Amino acid sequence: MKSILSNSKETICLSAILCLFFPFILSSAAGSDWPDCNFHCRAKDVTITDLWLGDAQGNLLSACAQNSSVDAYIWARFKNNANSPRYAVILLCDIYVDGALQESHYDDGGLCVLDTIPAGSENSLSLYGFSFSCGQEVRIENLVINWETANGIDCSNANRRCSNRNTKCYRETGSIDLTPPSCQIEGPSIPCESIIATYLPQITRAPELKPQLVWRIDGMDAEDESAEEGLQVDWRDYGSGYHILQLSIDWNDDHGRLVQSCTDSLRILVVEVPSNVIELTSGTETLND
Secondary structure: OOOHHHHHHHHHHHHHHHHHHHHHHHHHHHOOOOOOOOOOOOOOOEEEEEEEEEOOOOOEOOOOOOOOEEEEEEEEEEEEOOOOOEEEEEEEEEEEEOOEEEEEOOOOOOEEEEEEEOOOOEEEEEEEEEEEEOOOOEEEEEEEEEEEOOOOOOHHHOOOOHHHHOOOEEEEOOOEEOOOOEEEEEOOOOOEOOOEEEEEEEEEOOOOOOEEEEEEEOOEEOOOOEOOOEEEEEHHHOOOEEEEEEEEEEEEOOOOOEEEEEEEEEEEEEEOOOHHHHHHHHHHHHHHO
């Protein structure tokens, strides 16, 4: 039979162990410290229906030539799928440009993007602005949005605690590629006037839609004799000297709305072949015959 003193010692020891480890047990149950929560996102009351690279007004970023720079913004469209408002919507994500981390909303505790979003409504917001060099890769990683259901909570008094938000959330798994398509003209930049030159469109990151190609020479639409294989140009129709060949590609959805676009241009020097060279070449061919 154990003594009362022995039982008291065991009780004190057990209490000490519980006091030591109980905070860690609670922390593990609620996730880690904000914002490194153990998010279990099954609610999906608020979701992101679209992400895109646009201008300051939210329009699709205009097509730009390779390596030229423009002001660009990452936009997101948020939707409340619930039957009541949601409050203090916080975004967590990492933004990468050409593989380098540009902005982490984990480091700053999360970006509160909406004080409230009414039931069934959608809101489009700019998340990040930067100088974009056309052709750069733009990606979003580790995207999570979370919210609260209690009326009276907004961005000014949002509860940034894992216990409040680790199930009231929506997450995108994997990497989100926002890089626009790019296109480049492949073909001779110094052709002879007497030849028919072929120019091909080289496209990267093209949407899974049918492209609409427009070729222009010196600002005027060019007659595209072989759209699938590229543009064939008889430079005798344009003469010797410098010319600008331009390519514009649009991708439209089933409703005719522009989804993506890209452009490229090539400065071409058409070389005139002297007539005596042509005659000499013709004479040589005659002798060989």
